[in-house]
Amino acid sequence: MIDPTSSGPASHGVPQRSNADILRLRKQLLNPTLSVSYNEPLKIVRGEGVWLYDQHGQPYLDMVNNVCHVGHCHPRVVAAGQAQMARLNTNTRYLHDNIVEYALCLTATLPEPLSVVFLTNSGTEANDLALRLARAHTRARGVIVVDHAYHGHSPSMVELSPYKFNGKGGQGQASHVGVVAMPDVYRGPFREPSEAGRQYGAMLQPAIENLRQQDIATAAFYCESLLGCGGQIVLPEGYLAEAYAKLRAAGGVCLADEVQVGFGRVGEHFWAFERQGVVPDIVTMGKPMGNGHPMGAVVTTPEIAASFVNGMEYFNTFGGNPVSCAIALAVLDVIADEKLQENARRVGGFLLDGLRELQQRHDAIGDVRGCGLFIGVELVRDRAARTPDQPKARAVVEAMKARHVLLSTEGPDDNVLKIKPPIVFSQANAEEFLDKLDQGLRES
Structure with a gap:
């Protein structure tokens, strides 16, 4: 039996410090931002699984950790990493089965012609690599x-x-950057669901023209798929x-950023871009693919990949190493064997229904949106005016933490409760969360 109060490292000589001491040392020694x-x-x-434990053994329901996609410390994923680490870890200039097996399994989940894989360490x-590919292909x-x-x-991604x-x-x-409005049908300029997609999509044309006027192709x-x-x-x-359509007519390529939302989280599909009935030219992924182990990937077409062959090798010391690929293979196996995509669809639907029921009882809930286990709850001061309520959102997060549920906020006004738990999240977990959110909304 694992001691829930043990963090493990103490057996290797790491002192177990108080929270105050850790905060003091962080301030003294670590990145000040x-x-x-x-x-x-x-x-x-x-x-x-879906639980995090503090030093006193107190459990907290983790509602925001989309990194540990198939659950914290999933035993099959941990075992795969341990076994491969005990056998070999090296770079991709040696032949190894794991990297090609992973590429085969990953591309099998994607539509044609997305079939060439570049493995990295993060989203x-x-x-960043995808930008190099796009520029090499389009010049x-x-x-x-x-x-x-x-x-x-x-630096290149902060610019984007x-x-x-x-x-x-x-x-x-x-x-060199054009910015288009978020396609937000709740607070944005276009709100009619049947027309908003086309209207927001058309906004790319003036952005493209504005760059062209500066002699920038x-x-x-x-675009994130959600x-x-x-x-x-x-x-x-x-x-x-x-x-x-607008972007391709201008000679550019289309990238779907699936770093947060891929690998079955949306429930009805394995990749969130599939909900839109499109096939991107490049897909990027990260966070969930290694279940907390640092991994990322770019998948693109043979044509775009060929444009990148200019004599300069792309080599990543750790990208695609045997340990990372063993872990990533285990994640795919767990998603399939435990039917976690279906779990995300079913439990996500239950959670959305429950949140919309809470919306009927709490005027602070202006909007509930999402798919699968990717959900947002927008809190407002005035429903008619849709005025964002950031203080309320922050108070709810703290009230939920006091009830041992971990949430955080997002959005331009920081008033949206973001809900994206590990996709092993169960209906019982959802029921507990909804009950505590009801309390938190009343008391915050």
Whole structure:
């Protein structure tokens, strides 16, 4: 039996410090821009499934950790990594079965012609590499992005992330970047569901023209298949079809950022872009593919991959190593064997229904949206005016933490409760969450 109060490292000589001592040392020794969650930070020492445990053995229901996609410390994933680490870990200049097996299994989940895989260590690396691919293929430099998007923390990705470049410390929009409005049918300019997708998608044309007037041709359109930092927004029907058509007519390629939402989270499909009935030219992925182990990937077409062959090798010391690929293979096996995509569909539907029932009883809930286990609850002060209520959202997060449920907020006004738990999340977990959210909304 594992001791739930044990974090493990103490057996290797790491002292078990108080929260205050850890905070003091973080401030003294670590990146000074690094934040912590909650007014009173938690010290988390163990995870299992949908649960995180503090140093006192107290469990917390994890509603936001889409990184540990198939559950914290899933035994099959852990065993796969342990076994391969005990046998071999090296780079891709040696032949090994794991990397080609993973490429075969991963591309089998994607539509043609997405069939060439580049493995990286993170979603940021994947999106950064994808930019190089797009520019090599199109010989253009401009990029269209969606407002409030976040695509990574490298210099090139900060330039493509309005969430960063228009935020605190940001340097504003670069000349080679075009920004289009979020396709938000709740608070955006277009709200009629049957028309909004086409209307928002058409907004790419003036962005492309604006770049062209500066003698900048458009290389790519970056878009998350569901908008995360934008506030858990589900793209309106037809949006990507319209946007992709505009972008391709201008000679660019279309990228689906699936870093947060891929691998069955949306329930009805394995990839969230499939909900829009489109096939992107490039797909990027990260976070969930290694269940917490650092992995990312770019999958593209043979034609685009061929454009990247210019004499300069792309080599990534750790990308695609045997241990990472063993772990990633185990994640795919667990999703299939435990029917977790279907679980995300079924439990996500139950959760959405429950949240919409709460909406009838709590005026603070202005909108409930999502698919599968990717859900947003937008809190407002005035339903008619749809006025965002950031203080209420923050108070609810703290009230839920006091009830041992971990949530956080997102969106341009930081008023959207983001819900994206590991996809092993059960109906019983959902019932517990809904009951506690009801209490938290009443008391916050």
